[in-house]
Amino acid sequence: MKPKAPESKTHESLIEIKDVDFCYGNAKALDGIDLTVRRNEIVAFIGPSGCGKSTLLRCVNRMNDLVPGARVTRGTIEIEGVEIHSPEVDPVELRRRVGMVFQKSNPFPQTIYENVCYGPKLSGIKDKSELDGIVETALQGAALWDEVKDRLHTSANGLSGGQQQRLCIARSIAVRPEILLMDEPCSALDPLATAKVEELILNLKEEFTIVMVTHNMQQATRVSDRTAFFYMGRLIEFDETATLFTTPSCKETEDYISGRFG
Numbered sequence: 001m002k003p004k005a006p007e008s009k010t011h012e013s014l015i016e017i018k019d020v021d022f023c024y025g026n027a028k029a030l031d032g033i034d035l036t037v038r039r040n041e042i043v044a045f046i047g048p049s050g051c052g053k054s055t056l057l058r059c060v061n062r063m064n065d066l067v068p069g070a071r072v073t074r075g076t077i078e079i080e081g082v083e084i085h086s087p088e089v090d091p092v093e094l095r096r097r098v099g100m101v102f103q104k105s106n107p108f109p110q111t112i113y114e115n116v117c118y119g120p121k122l123s124g125i126k127d128k129s130e131l132d133g134i135v136e137t138a139l140q141g142a143a144l145w146d147e148v149k150d151r152l153h154t155s156a157n158g159l160s161g162g163q164q165q166r167l168c169i170a171r172s173i174a175v176r177p178e179i180l181l182m183d184e185p186c187s188a189l190d191p192l193a194t195a196k197v198e199e200l201i202l203n204l205k206e207e208f209t210i211v212m213v214t215h216n217m218q219q220a221t222r223v224s225d226r227t228a229f230f231y232m233g234r235l236i237e238f239d240e241t242a243t244l245f246t247t248p249s250c251k252e253t254e255d256y257i258s259g260r261f262g
């Protein structure tokens with residue numbers, strides 16, 4: 001008898017959000033969100049402006065902790081079965097495991113090399129050859145190595161917008177996170193740079209689990225496995241991307257994807 005193949009990790013739940021309400025002061029921004037993200041999938045969050053996509057994204061690595069008065073008021077968020085607000089979870093370590101890429105690329109005003117090895121250095125790595133290896137691997141992973149390998153010690157500000165965004169992705173993956181959160185990572189890029197970053201995101205899926213906010217519905221269809229549609233702080237529908245965009249179950253989803261509002 002053939003030995004049983006090792007169970008695929010593809011469908012394992014990595015992030016489990018259960019019945020989450022979130023408030024900024026007294027204003028409720030999220031209402032009863034239930035959503036599970038599987039390992040090595042790409043989930044897209046879509047919906048009209050102000051519906052809570054970025055808020056939910058920032059809940060996953062507790063970035064909202066930095067906003068005064070902002071808090072989860074109900075429900076739980078677990079990563080690999082551990083509630084991220086429990087006392088044993090160090091938010092700094094959580095943010096290493098759950099990296100973030102922002103809408104506008106934000107390289108530090110330093111060299112390309114220094115940008116990528118910033119996180120690893122902070123975590124105590126000092127050995128030059130180890131850092132060199134980390135920088136090369138991260139830049140390769142971000143599909144930027146060939147373009148910058150001869151100018152690693154020049155300023156990151158000399159890169160194009162698309163290259164800067166890939167540098168920020170390299171900086172995020174240099175600390176080996178498990179999850180990458182991306183908040184409209186292509187919204188400041190032209191179509192060519194967007195295509196490169198989208199291709200990169202698809203490749204990163206082999207190693208990472210990705211949750212991305214996008215206003216671009218074509219981008220969600222090109223890149224994501226599953227899509228979540230939000231409206232006024234609620235998760236209206238969450239399904240396989242092809243299903244959600246072709247045969248949505250809810251009227252609000254249909255109205256939004258067909259451009260009737262938003």
Ligand SMILES: Nc1ncnc2c1ncn2[C@@H]1O[C@H](COP(=O)(O)OP(=O)(O)OP(=O)(O)O)[C@@H](O)[C@H]1O
Pocket residue numbers: 024029047048049050051052053054055056067
């Ligand atoms: N720092 C903040 N303080 C107070 N309210 C906030 C803050 N950030 C967001 N909000 C409010 O929370 C709600 C959800 O905002 P959020 O940014 O999560 O929406 P979004 O769907 O990501 O919007 P967009 O697509 O425009 O980025 C909005 O009503 C917004 O005004």
